[in-house]
Amino acid sequence: MSWSGGKDSALGLYHALRAPALRPAHLLTTLNEHYGRVAMHGVRAELLQAQARRIGLPLTEVWLPEMPSMEIYEQRMTAALDELAAGGVRTSLFGDLHLADLRQYREQQLARIGWQARFPIWHKPAAELLAEFFDLGFRAIVVCVSEQHLDQSFCGRELDRDFIRDLPATVDSCGENGEYHSFVYDAPYFSQPIAVQRGELLRRTYQSPAAATDDEPDPLGAAFWYCDLLPAGT
Known part of the structure; x- marks a missing residue:
């Protein structure tokens, strides 16, 4: 499972665990080796590892x-x-919803x-997915928002019905276009919730690779707000 x-x-893992033809055996995540955090989401590696322990699946870190x-x-x-294929695994599961070009890239x-x-929740309606997420007892915190779509007040909020109602009309409610990212700290298949506390809000900007060596500002550069989550008690 691409995690x-x-x-x-x-949600993709939830549906995969319930599908007779799918038997999720591993989690796989990309991380930023400079910061020691999940790529894009900015979540500390130790919190990712806490998720894997509560799910009970081995985690491969890239x-x-x-x-x-x-x-x-x-x-x-x-x-x-x-390395996973050597152990008999040759199917990768993704939680993608609607981006056809991304799906095609993964498949190729x-x-x-x-x-x-395989894409367990592909083309499921956003309203249906969100209702399922809340009704099943998933709990998450919004840990990253794109400044192009949302201001910093959305970062660090609980991902709940109030959050969804407050989203601008131009924002995909599931954040499918990268408007926001979240960290799940409780799920129906967790052995127990993960206790976390909110740290500081951080703003980071990124250049497109083509502009990385230019002296001029990158017109395609992007800015994001991150909420630094910490294990509770630290």
Whole structure:
């Protein structure tokens, strides 16, 4: 299971665990080796590992540079998948919903090394998925928002019905376009919730790789707000 630790991968795993034809055996996550955090979500590696322990599945961590090229990303991901394939695993599950180009990329890259991709919640209506998420008792905190879509007040909030109601009309309610990312701290298949506390809010900007060596500001650069989550008591 491609595991980000957020809402969509958590729901994808829920459906995969209930599907007779699917038998999730591993979690796989990409992390930023410079910061020691989940790529894009900014969640500390120790919280990711706490999720894996509560789910009861082994976790494969793929460590990447802060701004990896596609070549480095594909090399390290292929190495991790080759190791899993040696143990008999050749299917990767994803929590993607609607982005057809991303699905096509995943399927093509996996087919190249003899794998297949499955998408347990593909094209499920957003309202249905969110209702399921809340009704089943999933609990999550919004840990990252794109400044292009949301202001910093949305970062660090509980992902609940109030959060969804407060989203601007232009924002996908499931955050499918990268508007926000979350950290699931309780789920129906967790052995127990993960106790966390909110730390500081941080703003980070990123350049597109093509502009990384330019002196001029990058017009395609993106800014994000992160809520630093810590294990409770630290």
